[in-house]
Amino acid sequence: MDSPAEIPYKSFVKIDRKSETSIYMQISNQLINAIQRGYIPFGIKLPGTRALSQILEVHRNTIVAVYDELFAQGWVESLPNKGTFVIGKNQEKPLKIKTFEENHLEKYPKSTGFSFKTSNILDNPFEHSTCEYIFNDGVPDIRLTQIDQHSKFYSSILKRKSQQKMLGHYNHDGSEFFKKNLSHYLNLSRGLPISKNNLLITRSTEMSIYIVSEILLSQGNTVLVGALSYFSVNMIFQKAGVDIVSIPIDEEGIIVESVREACQKQKIRMLYITPHHHYPTTVTLSAKRRLELLNLANEYGFIILEDDYDYEFHYDKSPILPLSSADTNGMVIYIGSFGKSLAPGFRTGFIVAPENLMIEMRKYLGIIDRQGDVLMERVLGEMIAEGEINRYLKKSLKVYQERRDHFSDLLNEHLGDFINFQKPSGGLAIWAEWNIPINLMQLSRHCTQNNLFIPKTLLYQNKNITAMRLGFGNLNFDEMEKSIEILSESVKLVT
Structure with a gap:
C-alpha cells in the first residue's frame, strides 16, 4: 500500500543540527511520535530510503539508520520486494489521514484524561518576586557561605576510591x-x-x-x-x-x-x-x-x-x-x-x-x-x-549579630512610632507588631511597586493582631537601609 501524498513528512521532522542527539535519532523519535498520534497510519507503506532522504534533505544512509531503528523498536516491518510498512492494524481497511496541525507533535496534553483527588490544603503558599529588595522570614545570606571550602570537601571525597563505592x-x-x-x-x-x-x-x-x-x-x-x-x-x-x-x-x-x-x-x-x-x-x-x-x-x-x-x-x-x-x-x-x-x-x-x-x-x-x-x-x-562547622559558625554569627543590631536601630529610627518589637536573642528575624491601624496587604503592594517585596506569609493580621515577621539575615547594611526606607515611605502612603 503506497504512502499517500497527503502525509507531510517534512512537517513531522524538525532537525536541530546543533543538538547532541544524532540526526537519525531525532528523525526516528519524531516519526515514532507521528505514528503514535495517528499522523502516519498503521499499515501504511513508508517512502523508500532515497525518496525520504530527498524529502528531509539528509543523506540516504541517515534514513537507512532511521529505518533500522524503527525496525529495532518494533514500529515497522520490511516485506521483500514490497517495501517498509508501519506495523499495526487496519492494513486492509481504507487509510484515513488525520489533518496535521503545525507543531502539534511537540505539544503535551494540558490535562489528564482521568479524574483524581485534589487538595487546596497543600497549595504552595510561597511567593516569588523580581524586586531588588526582599524581606523573608529569616534565612541566612548565601553570600557569606564559603562555597570554595565546601566544594573542596565534596571534591576530595568524590575522588576517593573508597567513597566511590557508595x-x-x-x-x-x-x-x-x-x-x-x-x-x-x-x-x-x-x-x-x-x-x-x-x-x-x-x-x-x-x-x-x-x-x-x-x-x-x-x-x-x-x-x-x-x-x-x-x-x-x-x-x-x-x-x-x-x-x-x-x-x-x-x-x-x-x-x-x-x-x-x-x-x-x-x-x-x-x-x-x-x-x-x-x-x-x-x-x-x-x-x-x-x-x-x-x-x-x-x-x-x-x-x-x-x-x-x-x-x-x-x-x-x-x-x-x-x-x-x-x-x-x-x-x-x-x-x-x-x-x-x-x-x-x-x-x-x-x-x-x-x-x-x-x-x-x-x-x-x-x-x-x-x-x-x-x-x-x-x-x-x-x-x-x-571543626570546620564551628569555625564557620563563629565567623558568621558575628556578622549576623551586627546585622541584627543595625536592623533594630533602623526600625527604631524610621518606624519607632509605628511598631513595637523586642530585639531577639537569636535567629534571623524580628517580630514587629503595629500600633497603628494599617492594612498590611495594601502596605505590601505599595512596597512591591517600589522594589521591596514582602511575601504574604510574613503578614499576620486579624482582629487581635497586626504584625510582621521581618528577616534580616539575607540583607547587608546598604540593603537594610534601602529596604527600611521603602517600607517607611510606604507606611506614610497607606496611613
Whole structure:
C-alpha cells in the first residue's frame, strides 16, 4: 500500500543540527511520535530510503539508520520486494489521514484524561518576586557561605576510591560516619545524650514532620500548636486529617495552663512547639514552662514534637537546651536542621527519637527517599570532625549579630512610632507588631511597586493582631537601609 501524498513528512521532522542527539535519532523519535498520534497510519507503506532522504534533505544512509531503528523498536516491518510498512492494524481497511496541525507533535496534553483527588490544603503558599529588595522570614545570606571550602570537601571525597563505592548502592539509612559525628555534635552543643541509632537523616524539616505525622497521627487526632504557628507545618497536619487547636502565646512562650485546660477537655495526641525561638514571634520558652510541659506530657500522655529550626543562631548568651535534653520518658521527638548557615545544597534535616520509633521511621524514609545523599552527608560529617562547622559558625554569627543590631536601630529610627518589637536573642528575624491601624496587604503592594517585596506569609493580621515577621539575615547594611526606607515611605502612603 503506497504512502499517500497527503502525509507531510517534512512537517513531522524538525532537525536541530546543533543538538547532541544524532540526526537519525531525532528523525526516528519524531516519526515514532507521528505514528503514535495517528499522523502516519498503521499499515501504511513508508517512502523508500532515497525518496525520504530527498524529502528531509539528509543523506540516504541517515534514513537507512532511521529505518533500522524503527525496525529495532518494533514500529515497522520490511516485506521483500514490497517495501517498509508501519506495523499495526487496519492494513486492509481504507487509510484515513488525520489533518496535521503545525507543531502539534511537540505539544503535551494540558490535562489528564482521568479524574483524581485534589487538595487546596497543600497549595504552595510561597511567593516569588523580581524586586531588588526582599524581606523573608529569616534565612541566612548565601553570600557569606564559603562555597570554595565546601566544594573542596565534596571534591576530595568524590575522588576517593573508597567513597566511590557508595555511588553504586541505595542507602536511605544515611552515612554512618555522619550520624556518628552528628550525634556527638548534638550531644556537646545541645545536651542530647544520643547515639547514631537515635538519628534519622532527612532532606528538610518539612520532610521530618511529614514522616512523624504519617507514623504517629491518625485522622481525628487532636494536635496543639501555638496561636501563631508555622504555616507549612499546619498544612502537613491538616493533610493528615487531624484537629488543630491553637494555644495562646505570651512573652514567655506557649501558655502551659492553656495546654493543661485543653488536655482536661479532650484527648491530646501531640503538641507541636518551637521553644528556642517561637515561630513566628521569636520568643523563647522559659525554663519553668519547659519543665511544666514535660510533666504535662508524662501526665496526659501526649507527644511533644520539638522543632528547633534555628538553634545555630544565638548571640547574647548561651542558648537554652532543648526539651529533649531533659526528657527521660521518651515523650519528646526532636527535629532540626544541620548546616542551615551553609549554602542550601549543604543542608540537611534530622529527627532524634528513641530507637523503637526509629525502626518504623526508617521504613518510611526508605520509601520516599531510598537513595539518600551519602556523599553530602560524608562532607558534613568531615566538616564536624575537623571543626570546620564551628569555625564557620563563629565567623558568621558575628556578622549576623551586627546585622541584627543595625536592623533594630533602623526600625527604631524610621518606624519607632509605628511598631513595637523586642530585639531577639537569636535567629534571623524580628517580630514587629503595629500600633497603628494599617492594612498590611495594601502596605505590601505599595512596597512591591517600589522594589521591596514582602511575601504574604510574613503578614499576620486579624482582629487581635497586626504584625510582621521581618528577616534580616539575607540583607547587608546598604540593603537594610534601602529596604527600611521603602517600607517607611510606604507606611506614610497607606496611613
